[in-house]
Amino acid sequence: MPIKPGSLHVLGHVVLTCASLGEVAGAAVRYHPLVSQAGTVSLERGGEATRIRYRPTVDPATMHPQQVEAIIAGIVRAARWVAGDDWAPLSVSFTHARAGSAEPYARVLGRPVAFDAPENALTVAHRDLDRPRAPHDPELGACTAPTRTGCCASCRPPSPSPSGSGSGWSTRRSTAPASPTRAGAST
Secondary structure, three states: OOOOHHHHHHHHHHHOOOOEHHHHHHHHHHHHHHHOOOEEEEEEEOOOEEEEEEEEOOOHHHOOHHHHHHHHHHHHHHHHHHHOOOOOOOEEEOOOOOOOOOHHHHHHHOOOEEOOOOOEEEEEEHHHHHOEOOOOOHHHHHHHHHHHHHHOOOOOOOOOOOOOOOOOOOOEEOOOOOOOOOOOOOO
16 A cells, blocks of 8 residues: 555645755654654754655564564655655665565665664765655645644654755754665675
């Protein structure tokens, strides 16, 4: 069953109002608590790419690898609503061991996946994050902003975009280029 905007609650509908993948990434950081409170999403913009990380915040004994995989797959699916069905991140990594064949992971996420990695993350090229999306609906976004902010008292307000585009990212900056963790590894 494909993930649809309603599957991600308010976040899914916010994605549809975003003008770029950069805005989608910022929305994921800010509104992820509306989807799940079992972890956090963060961004780190490097030289040529940005790392989108997911860190579980619950006891590891209660967090199944499939839950982490679902969060990362949801981020990829939401990005495809904006960038098109053929979009794929530069790399994908998970901290847990692979369960079963590598093929389904590569097919769904669009890249071979690194397992037993230091972090659960996607690497996305800046050219993808900064590419404008048409059409998008900024009026709907402005109209729904008070409602979605009221839904999540813990949602962080946006900070200025590191690219200067005003996309509202909440992020840390890094001077080191983001590089895939064991890019292309499938074991």
